[in-house]
Amino acid sequence: MSQSSSSDQSGTCVLQQEDFKPGARTQMEWGFGGRRRWRDGALLMALFLGGIGAGQFVVSTWLIDSVTSAFVGLLVVGVGKTVAHLIYLGQPKRFYRLFLRPKTSWISRGLIFMVVFVAFGAAYLAPDLGFDWVPWETGSTFSDALLVGAILSASLVMVYDGFVLASCKSITAWNTALMPPLFFTYAVAGGTAMTYLTLIAMGSNIPNEDTLTTIDSVLLISMFALLVIYVLNMKTSTATARESLRRLTTTKVAVAFIGVAIIAGLLVPLSLTLYHEVATTETIASVLLALSSILELAGDLSVRHSILRAGLHAPVFSEGL
Amino acid sequence: MVRWGMVIDLKRCTGCHSCTVACKVEHHTPPGVFWAKVVRIESGKYPTVIRQAVPLLCMHCREPECEKVCPTGATKKQPDGRVTVDSEECVGCRYCAVACPYGARCFTSDWKDYFTGDTKPSSPYAEYSKRKWLEESDKGVVSKCDFCEERVAQGKQPACVNACPCEARTFGDLDDSESEVSQLIKKRRGMQLHPEYGTDACVYYLPAR
Ligand code: SF4
Ligand code: SF4
Numbered sequence: 001m002s003q004s005s006s007s008d009q010s011g012t013c014v015l016q017q018e019d020f021k022p023g024a025r026t027q028m029e030w031g032f033g034g035r036r037r038w039r040d041g042a043l044l045m046a047l048f049l050g051g052i053g054a055g056q057f058v059v060s061t062w063l064i065d066s067v068t069s070a071f072v073g074l075l076v077v078g079v080g081k082t083v084a085h086l087i088y089l090g091q092p093k094r095f096y097r098l099f100l101r102p103k104t105s106w107i108s109r110g111l112i113f114m115v116v117f118v119a120f121g122a123a124y125l126a127p128d129l130g131f132d133w134v135p136w137e138t139g140s141t142f143s144d145a146l147l148v149g150a151i152l153s154a155s156l157v158m159v160y161d162g163f164v165l166a167s168c169k170s171i172t173a174w175n176t177a178l179m180p181p182l183f184f185t186y187a188v189a190g191g192t193a194m195t196y197l198t199l200i201a202m203g204s205n206i207p208n209e210d211t212l213t214t215i216d217s218v219l220l221i222s223m224f225a226l227l228v229i230y231v232l233n234m235k236t237s238t239a240t241a242r243e244s245l246r247r248l249t250t251t252k253v254a255v256a257f258i259g260v261a262i263i264a265g266l267l268v269p270l271s272l273t274l275y276h277e278v279a280t281t282e283t284i285a286s287v288l289l290a291l292s293s294i295l296e297l298a299g300d301l302s303v304r305h306s307i308l309r310a311g312l313h314a315p316v317f318s319e320g321l
Numbered sequence: 322m323v324r325w326g327m328v329i330d331l332k333r334c335t336g337c338h339s340c341t342v343a344c345k346v347e348h349h350t351p352p353g354v355f356w357a358k359v360v361r362i363e364s365g366k367y368p369t370v371i372r373q374a375v376p377l378l379c380m381h382c383r384e385p386e387c388e389k390v391c392p393t394g395a396t397k398k399q400p401d402g403r404v405t406v407d408s409e410e411c412v413g414c415r416y417c418a419v420a421c422p423y424g425a426r427c428f429t430s431d432w433k434d435y436f437t438g439d440t441k442p443s444s445p446y447a448e449y450s451k452r453k454w455l456e457e458s459d460k461g462v463v464s465k466c467d468f469c470e471e472r473v474a475q476g477k478q479p480a481c482v483n484a485c486p487c488e489a490r491t492f493g494d495l496d497d498s499e500s501e502v503s504q505l506i507k508k509r510r511g512m513q514l515h516p517e518y519g520t521d522a523c524v525y526y527l528p529a530r
Contacts, residue, residue: 022361089412089461090412090430090461090463091462097393100392167390170421171419313424316514316515317362317514
């Protein structure tokens with residue numbers, strides 16, 4: 001059952017029809033249906049920050065070797081995602097209990113990945129952040145092992161949200177094998193955008209810029225392809241999936257999905273990234289890159305928002321009742 | 322060992338909502354929280370279409386999705402087949418509510434008065450109701466039907482079964498092949514909702530025709 005009532009302007013409870021509706025029901029438990037609207041939005045922020053923060057750490061350490069940018073990524077996950085989760089929980093004081101069931105629950109698994117990532121990431125960056133009393137140095141075998149651990153756990157942080165959603169059997173728009181790769185690709189692209197923005201804000205040169213822009217363009221194209229497959233998959237699936245698709249394309253959610261996620265978040269950045277290569281001055285190139293990164297991040301947030309909003313439970317009634 | 326289950330006869334249910342109200346009175350659930358609901362559906366094909374009422378509650382699944390996804394272990398399968406939520410262990414993440422295919426779970430951020438919509442009770446009854454609710458569940462956690470644990474422990478029927486004027490609900494031991502529930506399922510082709518999810522529900526429906 002969904003959180004079934006909300007307060008109207010006068011503060012009295014009004015029944016939302018979802019509970020007594022025979023057809024597909026909107027999932028309202030994870031965002032935007034509850035009485036605590038702003039707190040419910042925290043879950044979306046947790047998904048978003050976890051993806052882009054872990055992505056930024058991986059891109060910054062693996063591809064461009066920027067300690068500051070990697071540290072920002074670590075903070076986005078360690079502080080941003082953690083706080084967003086705590087705001088969302090009904091009983092935040094009991095948060096430690098979330099780690100207890102990794103055998104069957106993707107939330108437990110994801111949070112364990114997150115703690116491992118923050119621990120490995122912090123330990124790897126420690127010597128470069130001025131904690132020179134630690135008994136290892138950057139570049140040592142131990143430090144390399146820490147980096148491998150951090151990158152692996154960061155990748156799991158990027159992908160686990162997809163598994164959380166895909167595990168919900170009655171929500172056909174989520175219960176698809178496309179969810180994990182979609183979330184992973186968006187996290188890497190969001191991480192690349194965050195890395196660009198951090199370096200531009202610091203006024204530093206972007207090392208390996210050509211490689212990064214090529215990777216970014218490939219990611220944007222892959223994301224577009226994944227979204228097209230996702231939409232086609234829904235179109236040919238159950239009636240509930242088709243209803244989810246209708247929501248994504250013809251209701252208010254379409255503004256976020258088509259307007260922000262696809263046009264502003266994918267197609268415009270793709271053209272800006274291509275145009276950036278022929279920009280005449282470095283300032284223009286930086287402005288274009290910054291603009292494209294901001295749009296990509298907006299698209300990342302919107303795609304997660306749209307997927308949550310498109311979540312519809314299949315009708316409770318089986319054929320033949 | 323007993324395995325509690327319920328059989329709902331769709332031929333008898335008139336959709337009077339007595340079960341919904343009885344459940345609310347028994348468990349003092351605040352506004353917006355429905356452990357027992359009745360939904361009206363249309364079924365069949367023209368020209369033999371009927372409109373019928375279908376009571377819904379937690380199916381106390383043998384393979385519950387809610388228990389599988391719960392990260393804290395607050396959702397538990399009891400030895401007697403009931404699926405319960407320990408409100409002292411629940412963190413209010415709502416994964417179970419999203420994963421349950423039957424819409425059986427409710428999240429309550431805070432207790433609210435029925436008439437004022439406020440967290441302060443407006444009458445002595447509301448005050449009693451709030452105290453009882455906070456004793457049984459809590460704020461910031463998820464709740465659901467527990468097959469009236471206390472009543473059943475005293476040898477009574479669950480409140481919804483007791484209140485049903487049409488005797489559409491039968492409660493009993495599914496593991497006892499001679500029990501009324503087992504016999505009804507056998508003789509009248511009792512069916513589970515969405516068997517394809519593999520939840521193996523302990524609430525069975527007898528077809529309306
Ligand atoms: S009906 Fe839903 S809440 Fe009840 S046991 Fe089954 S999965 Fe859990
Ligand atoms: S809301 Fe409570 S019972 Fe439900 S999955 Fe989370 S911790 Fe478990």
